[in-house]
Amino acid sequence: MMQAIYDRLKDRFQLGALDVRSRKGLAFVDLRREFLRPVLTELRDVEGFTHLILLTAVDWIEDERFQLTYLLNNRQKNLDLGLRLRLDRNLAIGETIHDLWPTAATYQRELREMFGIAFPGSPRVDEEFILEGWTDMPPYRRDFDTLAYSQQTHADREGRETSDPREFMKQILYPKD
């Protein structure tokens, strides 16, 4: 079923290969940016993917890319289709789809705050979402080291000290080595 949908869309929108490694009824496909809106519209209005389950991002810091995943659901046929879109990490500007699904505005607000991906035109996108008074880099970016930040902000309780068995044993058993 998924394959049929894919075949109908693939050539018109130059989709990447259909990735069906996950469970049955769930597939992912890569697509290019200029086709995002037409594909989403087509899927929603023609193919019955009426529900945007989530919109989330992955930080592929090694490739200098953000990957946006639009996960859609077709309730009638019990199908889930994920559209994957890659953005330049240094110029992270996505395209808002709040007019297709109003709920996307919330996801986009979250992505703006947690990943620093801009969505020009999305309602209230620049307002604070979860964080309050956040001035550092967006915390879901992978170059944000949460442990280091935590230790620089919220000091550990004192009196914690640990020894590595191999070093400790070496020093005691072979003090001169």
Place this chain on the structure above:
Amino acid sequence: MKHMDPNFRKDTKTEFPQREELKPRKVTTPDGQVIDIEPLQDYFCQEPPKVHQKSYFKIVEDFYNWCRAESLWILAFGTGCGAIEMRPLMTPRFDAYRYGIQWRATPRQANLLMISGYLSVKTLKRAIRTYEQMQGPKYVVGLGSCTINGGMYWDSYNTIKKLEEYLPVDLYIAGCMPRPEALLAGFMELKKKIKAGNAEGANKYAEKFDWYKANQKAVIKDWDMPDYNW
């Protein structure tokens, strides 16, 4: 042990801009007057908390303390996951009411603030306001690992680790989360402490007010409230 980037430095330079609605501004009233409004000054009380003396007669204070201990009103504000452990206490299974422990829905009427687990910076702000709205003598109990040293959220960018730096804590109860029985045992200990006249957290807070405020402001960057919220 989790990997940590030794070169990571948090941004300590950027100041969080004051919120628009808190900036001083001029407002035209319906009858045409133009008045200055400075929200932080006008909307809130600016008076720091005072140290309150004990009753002059020891026997009276002892009696009061006994009553305070036997009428422990807890604020029903679930700050973290431990809130779920208080429900069995309210309900028939453990029925804490028989020990004089009751839950109140408003900080004004509560004497005991339970910090029931992790406190994100955002919740900390609410907890501080809540605590300051409570009437003394008031008590704070920290539940579980998170309040002691960060617990599961030890590496979180947004969760505080040591509760006693922000609020005067009377008692910690270990667990993740502590079971209702452990909570009850903790309450009994707190009662003993109150009866002995040692639960003077509110006065401690007033005495070390500047220290507490400095700690609070070190983590709450958008301090959009007055220093003292009664």
Place this chain on the structure above:
Amino acid sequence: MSIDWPRIGYAALTLFIVINYGMIMTALVRKIGARVSGRYGIRIYQNYIDLVKNIALRSKITHGVMYYLGPVFRLTGGVGLLLFVPTIYGSAMWSNFSFAGDLVLALYFVFFGTLGMALGAAESGHPYSAIGITRGLSQVTVAELPLALAVFAISLQYQTLNITDIVAAQQGGIFNWTLFTNPVATLAALFAFVGTMMRSPFDVVIAPQEIPIGPPTEYHSSYLALMQTNRVLFPIAKTVIYMNLFFGGATNWFEFAIKVFAIYMISVLVGVVHPRFRVEQSITFFLKWGLPVGVLAILLV
């Protein structure tokens, strides 16, 4: 007019007895309620401890004059209601300041506390207080309607507005009670009774989790202690009216204790097992059931 000093003393004594009775009885009622839900419930003397604890709080903040007067008004409502209603029939000592038109005054006092409370709570500036007051006033207004109609009906029936006279007319046997002579009016009044006792299903006013406690959200320490006192006094004063109007009054303190408890239990009986109505639900309920019964009572007289 000469001041009748002993009468004032007796009234104060009445107040004292009723408050203590209320302290114990409400605790007992809470214990019963707890038993129904399978708990042990609070200790029987818990109310006293809570009261002392609240008085003993060290810090008290105020929101202004009306805020301060709110609980005073509220307590005045309760005290006033009690003092103008004969507590024990046939006893000069315990008849307080009962007089010829006291029924009208009593009805006024039923409302008085609520209004005072509304003013005080409003001054605290807390939005939940405002919500609670709105809910409270609208619900109380509708809930008291059947009572007003029932009172109208029995004053027609007994041709008097003096409570003592109404009690007197019911003496001489259980079947002389208004309960049996005018069951429809009694039923109408009971609608109002259950509706104004601040118990489920009609306690959305104080909905503790939703609008923290409602009107008294901002009240604490001594203010709260005053309100607590009223909270044990006022329902009993109100129950006394119902007792006098519909259940033949009481001729001694023992009868008083039994009857008040029994009548009080009517609201408890409903309250501890029913979930809460929303405001519009309870208004609809009173308009649909309470009001017709009240009208019917008048018509039947």
Place this chain on the structure above:
Amino acid sequence: MSFKDVLSPFTAWKHVLETPVTIKDPLTREAADRYRGFHKNDIELCIGCSSCEAICQNAAIDMVPVKDPKEGDSGLRPQIDYGRCCWCALCVDICMTGSLTMSNEYIWFDEDPDAFRFIPGVDAKSWDSSEKGYRREGGRRLSGTERVEMREMEPDLRIGNFDEIVAGYDRAEAVLEADRCVECGLCVATCPAHMDIPDYIKTIREGDYEHGLELLYNSNPFSEVCGRVCTHNCETACAARHEGDPIAIRWLKRHITDQVPYDRYVDIVGKPDLAKTGQKIAIIGAGPGGLTAAFDLARMGHAVTVYEEKEKPGGMMRYGIPEYRLPYESLDRDIGVIEAMGVKIKCGVRIGKDISMEKLKADNDAVVLAIGLHLGRSTRVPGSESPDVEKAVELLRRITAGEEVPVPKKVVVIGGGNVAMDIARSMARLQKQRHGEVGITVTALESFDHFLADEEEVVESREEGIEILDSRGPQEVITVKSGKNKGKVKGLRTWRVDSIFDEKGRFNPHYDEGDEMVHDGEMVIEAIGQVSDVSLLGEKLTEALEWNRGRVKIDHDGRTSEPWLWAAGDCVKGPDVINAVADGHRVAQSINQVLVAMREAKA
């Protein structure tokens, strides 16, 4: 809303007279038998391996010193921070000894937030004696308990030749075995050369063999050799030993060397890129100790020459260890790497004869004595002077050198160590080739309970048809008293050993003379220990040096009482390759320090 809806709630009133469901006394209520409450630790069972610390997701566990470490016990014990713990019990699940458990106690409150840190088992707690609480169920372990079996050549196939017996792990087997390692590092300190065992095992898991090889040669230039014949002290310290088989560290090391093509070795190990220091060092003896020192010193930029008396380098590794355990090819590969570092090895040069000690001293900045133990010791029982009585080390050397050795049909070996097994199994192979059958009897002084040889050696020897007798004390080599074969050995007479040491722990065997046996054999081989051939030192130097019970006395770093002379390896320390390697490192380090100081003094 029907009438029934209004009335039905009233049925709840029936509870009013029932006993409440409330728990009467919740404060003394015991938790479930397997509740995950506060931690307990059996402090004697615990080995301080830190697996609990490593697995803890909340960084709740610190390892703190509690006692002095001993072999296989780091002396550290876990300290748990209840400001972190979330009672997931992963630490209990991973615990390698099963010492860490949980009680079902769960009530702990304190005013002081710093009080919630404690060392279970050390800081006394009320729940220490609790019998209930969470612990690992039966055999359930997060890490596997059984070692992946090593494939070996069948006895009947291997007995007729000197081919290598052990096949080595393939990749799948090695990963399976490597997965069992918890990376605690107890083995590191136990290994004399402190090899980075957990790290190179990790490279197997990750498939990064080249990095693995780099790690190996960082600390041991004889990794190929040690991958086959190491005495693997590490495995006796392995945390996995406590509830299963220890990790096959030796085989994993060999696996890494097997996986990397030899022509990559030198690149990976890396030639020294330091400027030459111009300082010269002579090393006497091309065994593991000497060559390791040479390897290190060459990598430090010194010019190193190794003098070896025998035809080929390798010392005891070549002339003591039979080929079926250590193929010469493997040894040559390791020596090849060492030579690639710029070490010159001069074979067939005997110091004292071809070059004098004085000349060495004069030509070099430092000299290392690494001459090993190449002379066999004799039992000195009657008849042991017979020409048919051989010494094991001597015989092994001749076999390696390809010399003709007599191979009688029946041979008796005296000794119970690995050398005894080596010579017995080597002779067995020769016998099989020559006569088609094996006729070897090994008589060991020790009982099987205190046997010196490795158990696998004993097992394999038996598989190859060798008879091993324990607790036999040699009394006399029986020779033919008359006739054509007069003087020829015909057997060994032994008595049963009651005890070997006296009460004071001195060697003083006590025999049961009633239990006498005569083992037939035309040859008796003594394998009861070796001594150094120190004759090359010359009289003057022997006089000058300080000695310690027949061995040259050295300080911690291997330096003798003569400041220019260091000594390393078997001749001064323990009798195995890895100790010699460790010695080599130590000596090289010490020499380098001295040489650097000399350079600085000059400059």
